[in-house]
Amino acid sequence: MAIIKDISQLRNQILCGDTIKTLRVIPDNSVDLIFADPPYNLQLRDELWRPNQTKVDAVNDAWDRFESFDEYDQFSKQWLVECRRVLKEDGVIWVIGSYHNIFRIGKIMQDLGFWIINDIIWIKSNPMPNFRGTRFTNAHETMIFAVKNRDSHYTFHYKSMKAYNDGVQMRSDWDIPICSGEERIRINGQKVHSTQKPEELMRRIIISTSNPGDLILDPFMGSGTTGSVAKLLGRDFIGIERDENYTRVAQERISKVRTLDEDLLDYPLEKRDPRVPFGSLLASGLIYDGETLYSRDRKFHARVLSNATIVSGDAAGSIHQVSALLQGKPNFNGWNFWYVERDGTMVSVDDLRSLFIKKNYQNIGADV
Amino acid sequence: MAIIKDISQLRNQILCGDTIKTLRVIPDNSVDLIFADPPYNLQLRDELWRPNQTKVDAVNDAWDRFESFDEYDQFSKQWLVECRRVLKEDGVIWVIGSYHNIFRIGKIMQDLGFWIINDIIWIKSNPMPNFRGTRFTNAHETMIFAVKNRDSHYTFHYKSMKAYNDGVQMRSDWDIPICSGEERIRINGQKVHSTQKPEELMRRIIISTSNPGDLILDPFMGSGTTGSVAKLLGRDFIGIERDENYTRVAQERISKVRTLDEDLLDYPLEKRDPRVPFGSLLASGLIYDGETLYSRDRKFHARVLSNATIVSGDAAGSIHQVSALLQGKPNFNGWNFWYVERDGTMVSVDDLRSLFIKKNYQNIGADV
DNA sequence: GACTTCCATGAATCGTTAT
């Protein structure tokens, strides 16, 4: 099958078929974010029984069986090559796995040119215990967060994730319960998919590394968590799933999701202030020609010339250059260094810049 | 240099030299535990400055520089091959790394035949933050815990680690601060080694997967944390380190350590009950020839023959076989199924087994 | 001495835009 020319005909669909063959239909450089939850190659040798002689319902599906590491590597390389091709230059990919497969996956990704930004550990607050007492409880899974090239300008909503994490930057260890209760899809009391991922995981991934309207690809769609959260958060998706039953379940699940209102998807926090030259403050009258700037501790001062350069003894130049020179540092952000006196108190020039933005622009989060 | 015949001449020494060449001197199948902290191949490009314009003292040691992934892979494979050769058949290996290298290391280990038991995440309570707001704080490192072959009978002190962890199974995520304060080795206020590991890590590793008197090998000894904790806990060590300065520091550090008294190193908790055949209870008079065994609910009963087999209707065999047959299960632990009557009350045959052990063995934790 | 404030620092793949 040939590559489809217009990707929009695939938007918000689940394509039922072989992952690698189906990926080959998608055009180059066309998706913004990929989330992949490939088979883990678990290699359980025998059935696993709990101490009370009930059988553990483990991942033993045919899709998780491979003859050898080599066969698994071949398969992994093929779908990863296609993923790299369809990913935009500045796109992001996430792959989740466990110690059975993640080392092989990570090595292949590095070899293909993907550049790893983080490995994120999903710490399960309620993992399955180890029944035999033969090893440590396997209480986590590993996600690789990577970009297409070392110099990719990828989306990363740092401030959102920091706010999400109560004001300190989010770390590489994520504490999230496994998918259970209401969220877990069951038919006649039986779980439909053995490795359904929690929506909390997808929410963090989608919010941190994509924008509303972006196109998200999941080459192993399963029960449709990716599509479900993508739709909720106003992103488009393409899912690939080879099992017809899973496909049906996912389609029904996603159809029930309602996208959040736009005002809930637009984050003023992430908007950058427009660039304001220091001279604009002079022209607007917020700072006066010839007045004196002070450092916070009043140890340094400088005079403002009419061309918006400042002079302090032998040092002359932009507010940035002079503040760096005075401190003997290679560079410095002068906006955070200089103050002026207004009604007897010190006012930061950065606050005056915020005031300028507020007066002259609309809906920009200069006061956040 | 030829392989040394008697490993005892290497015990508790740090061999200063190239890792791979020195490993080749160690005999086959001679060490019980390996801990390896290889170079991470960080590939740092530029300097990094904190927001307050101080420079980050990064890892820029020559030992961490490799030309390419391929060169790093070659190096890794060589030392891992030697480690596998010198490891005893039932020995254990731990390797620590970060996303820069751990995927390559893990893949090579699997290819060489090592069998992964766990990947353990060292979660740092106080990692260095991300200064530029470009990614998630890199707040963990990954350790691979593996054995020589899939069917190795490795040491794992499950009960100790459970007790260590306040009575619940220890999980694969370990919360441990980075090495700082008193523990961090400094000379003239400068850290001696850029990547000194916390002793808490080594303590968990050594206690969980080795026994007192075992021989522990560290092919990248650095500042000597492995040797130091090994000596404290009554294990022998061999360290390899190519830097003479590190070697000297490690030797001095280890010389100051005093091994704990023997009674602090012997854990009755871990001693397994001796295997007691059901027939021993007959012979000792704790159970009588011909008496009746009951299931707890008295739904089932069986008669004890003089050859220690039991019979219940058509079912005949060991206490295990018959209990499984009666319940229609593939197998079952008969010790937990059968009861006898003593003075009008039901007594579990497992309690009689414990009684037998208490009478006939010393210092065994049958009552724990 | 008790308490507060300041400062240094740790395995880090750490930027974007205009000229």
Added chain:
DNA sequence: CATAACGATTCATGGAAGT
């Protein structure tokens, strides 16, 4: 495309210094 200018950006801890 290289270079220069602009300007955005940190958390937990321990020890020193100050009150």
